Amino acid sequence: MAERKILHVDLDAFFASVEQLDDPSFKGKPIIVGSSSKRGVVATCSYEARKYGVHSAMSGLIAKKLCPNGIFVKPRMDRYVEISKEVFRILHEVTEHIERVSIDEAYLDVTYSDRSPCIIASWINASVKKRIGITISVGISYNKFLAKLASDWNKPDGIFEILPNDVPNILKPLNITKVHGLGKKTAVRLNSIGIFTISDLLQCDRQTLSYFLGKLRSDEIYNRIRGIDNRPLNLKTSRKSYGRETTFEEDIRSKPIIKEVLLQYLFELAFKLVKTNKSAKTVTIKIKFEDFSQITRSHSLLSYTNNLQILEEAMIHLVDNLTINKKIRLVGISLSNIVDHKNYQLSMFD
Ligand SMILES: [Mg+2]
Incomplete structure (x- = not known):
């Protein structure tokens, strides 16, 4: 089997770059896409804001403290989706073997292309810059793990190849x-x-x-860690559910602790929905007891959402209705019934 040639492409500070593209007065300034309110979350921030320690998924309140001069911008998801589509149009000119990871990230398999992966990487980088006006970093290697590592190497606007001998x-x-x-x-x-x-x-x-x-x-x-990763590209785009779970070191039975843990996971999952431009309708919690018996409880909402508060209310409702008479060793939460978020509401950031 021929050694694979995999590219990992990742738009640099994507949402913030689009804001800087559309409003040139934002260029060179610390742009924070998200809200600085109590429940607000940083979706993305410009590299100027990263210097202050601001990063994605951080609470808006903390971001505001770290970077008082930061300019908070409300996300315009429709616009990001539009730009993302243009980028993917460019990628599809290279190959149809594309795994879309999120709105700003993808793997390409160019093993059977007649151009070298380096030439392709430069072409993608230059085309995105010229036709759209934002930057993209490209990693090249022979598997997904190394390609992703490589795209991160010279970020932003970088191209880097990891060769087998360098691994x-x-x-x-x-x-x-x-x-x-x-x-x-x-x-x-x-x-x-x-x-x-x-x-x-x-x-x-x-x-x-x-x-x-x-x-x-x-x-x-x-x-x-030995440079071996045979995962194939996942060419399908939809995922059935997003979930997280954890096993406790000590058995517990306190509802407030369960809620706290699940809320933290829910926060991550809701953020993932927003990043992949999706909404979910069903919240499911899973509890495993000390004797390894297990229960799951689901709640389906009236409509699809990525609003953290609505999802949180569903989770709390589920936990409140549990009868806990044994010690718990594992809790988990998942979101399912996931669809593309068409009529986008940016509720999570409001
Ligand atoms: Mg990115």
Whole structure:
């Protein structure tokens, strides 16, 4: 089998770049797309704002504190979707083998193209700049994990290729949080036994990894840090559900704690809906008890939404109606019945 040629393309500070494109007075200024209100969230911010430590998914209130001169702009999702479509039109001129990850991110498989991946990457970068007026970073490698790592390498407006021979030297010094699929919590646990870099992680045998990551995940990560990632491109765009769950170190039975944990996840899931321009209708919670019995409870809303407050009310309603007479070891929440958000309301940011 021929070695694959995978590109990962990622628009730079996408929403903020569109705002700077449409209003030139915003150029060179710290633009924060989102709201600074109590429940507000930063969707994206310009690189000028990142210097102050502002980043996506941060509370608007904190962003305002870090960057008092930041210019808060209300998201205009319709406009972003419009620009995103133009970008994808350019990508489709390269190949039909495209995995759309989100509104501003995609993988392309150019293995069978007659042009070299570097030429294609430069062409994409130049075309987006010339035809649309914003910048895109492109990573090139032989699998998805490395291509994504490469697109992040010279951001913004960067092109970077990771070649097979460079892999060990590139990977070894990296912090383990750079490993796609290795969560923050796991990273903290690994830090506690002295594992900080991929180089440290390479010393771990499969058994140790499996202890920290679980059997399934550990095989994947074991390969990934050795530059192996055989995941194919997912050419379908729709996802059935978005979900998160967690196992408690200690068994608990307090409803306020469950709500707090689920709200945090809900926040992430709602943010993901907004980023992928989707809405959901059904909220489901899952509870696993100490004796491994399990229950799920669902609530379907009257209409599709990505509004955090509406989703939160549904979650709280579900938790309040639970009878808890055993210790809980796992809680999870998922959003399903997901559709493209056509008549867009930017409620999450209001
Ligand atoms: Mg991006």
